[in-house]
Amino acid sequence: MPYIERRGHSIRVKWWAGEYLPNGSKKYESASGPQPGVRFEDEDEAYDFGLDREYDVRNGVHVRQRDGNTLMKVYLWDWYADQELRATSMRRYKSMLNARIEPYWGDHTVGGITAFEYQAWSRHLNALVADSLMSASYARDLRRLFTTIMSDSVEPYRLRKFSPVVTKARRGMYVKKTKPRKRPLEMETLHQLASNAYTVWGYTGWVYIWHSAFTGCRPGENWGLQRQFTSPTWPASDPEAERQAESLERYRGKRPMHAIRVQHQHQCIHGKQQLTDPKYESHRTLVVPPFLHEMYTVLLASHDSRWTFPSMLGRSLLSTKFEKDYWYPIRDGADERPEHRGHAGRAAIPGVPEMAGRRIYSLRHGHKEWLDEDGHCEIAVESRMGHEVAGVKGLYGNLTPAMELRIAGSLQRRWEKFWRSNGSLWRPPFPTPLPVDHREALNTQLTRAPRRTHR
Known part of the structure; x- marks a missing residue:
């Protein structure tokens, strides 16, 4: 069961992470809030948070804190090294990681990226396309690659529970996508x-x-x-x-x-x-x-x-x-x-x-x-x-x-x-x-x- 610690004006909850230390004792993880920068409001909220973590441990879906805290600049290249693709695909992926993805996301932790941050990045790419600083196809390829990388961070690498890349339901007036006009080959x-x-x-x-x-x-x-x-x-x-x-x-x-x-x-x-x-x-x-x-x-x-x-x-x-x-x-x-x-x-x-x-x-x-x-x-x-x-x-x-x-x-x-x-x-x-x-x-x-x- 999780237990609560009070430290001054803050509340911390500890729970068993499902692992043991070299001396045989249980290894515990702790948190002072439901997410970085946010504190628990009371002991009941902290206790429920700890129960949820132990539930994840029992059901095999727990993400260790040290894994979620992996920096993207480390994970990106670990992911790249684990791929077995054709040379042209590997060369293109390496180019996109170096040019756009690592410079933007490198200092983020894998588990700390939110859906709102991903949407902000997507809008940033749209702005580059609108200003003719990037082609629409290249922006699309960047999104696809980042989506794959973050999906793999969930499974099989188990660095976070859910991908931050979400597909938003379409809202507002329908706008038909423009496609290049095709002419038959004469x-x-x-x-x-x-x-x-x-x-x-x-x-x-x-x-x-x-x-x-x-x-x-x-x-x-x-x-x-x-x-x-x-x-x-x-x-x-x-x-x-x-x-x-x-x-x-x-x-x-x-x-x-x-x-x-x-x-x-x-x-x-x-x-x-x-x-x-x-x-x-x-x-x-x-x-x-x-x-x-x-x-x-x-x-x-x-x-x-x-x-x-x-x-x-x-x-x-x-x-x-x-x-x-x-x-x-x-x-x-x-x-x-x-x-x-x-x-x-x-x-x-x-x-x-x-x-x-x-x-x-x-x-x-x-x-x-x-x-x-x-x-x-x-x-x-x-x-x-x-x-x-x-x-x-x-x-x-x-x-x-x-x-x-x-x-x-x-x-x-x-x-x-x-x-x-x-x-x-x-x-x-x-x-x-x-x-x-x-x-x-x-x-x-x-x-x-x-x-x-x-x-």
Whole structure:
């Protein structure tokens, strides 16, 4: 049972904390008020407070005072060290902890943070967003990370009883959230992007744009795509014997199909370039339409890099400032650049208004729109995008060769329809002499135009 002590004008209550000291005697905790800075008004209030603490001890939900008094600057990094996430997530979490969370919360105790203090911090983030000092997405990510950290302080770390992050019921007049306007991905837009990419990056850029839109691969997966996993050589070149045998049977059997293997993404981890698993370990095989297979054939014949899409200098794209030196000129256009000190000149590049402000990742979104537009089933679409379908549908669903063949067919028809209607549009010349067995087939896809015109 708790007992009361009077010290001058203050009242203190002691209770057994459920632990024993090294000498075998019980270890007690005490408090002079229901919360820091507030004193008990009378002995009955103090006694009831002690009874509540002993109830928590008996029911296994007691938070030791020394745990609740842990400083956030200590807990944050103990929490971080206990996480097992991908390198990119760990790097982003570390950045947010250093930049925003520890400077604000570091001197608070874990158990002392109140819901009112959290709401004040949330309003502080809103003010930064309103003043254009922080992006709305970054503020959202900060709240999500802090919510996770404080939830973990309750379980499994047992540093406090409840999280201070509370969801307030909506009150007042309804205000609809504004969402960025989405435009469907049109083939004409892609052609202009691909034409710009050819000016910036040569034939590799031309193929990269069509590949991004017609496979839906993530940028890191494109950067990590190697020639041994690209359709002219794969699956015969697959280094894993069992997967090679299964893939040869599936994609070179009764109904031959061209496909690439999404086996890696290319990332920088601790300052070193490394091939890692795709996001969410979404290893997958993507059947590609014939025209794209033919482009890969031409592209791989034009260079000897291990990467399907090498940089302008023949290195990995991870070693470049991709957005600044590749994507922005392709999307926004650039002025003419004359030859200077041995550096090649470049023609003026027109901007693509439909893509203003958009990331190259939006080509992946456009691919999903096409698949939905063409009526492919959810299992086929989500499997191709590298997503898992939840529930019974995902458990029983299976991507079949017939589904893959229909996807490749619909993508090929989209390509052919565009060129039948726009046959006079510019197409790039071959970058190198083609292998004899591919020259005639590719001649229908890529022809030299007498002059280059932009839409």
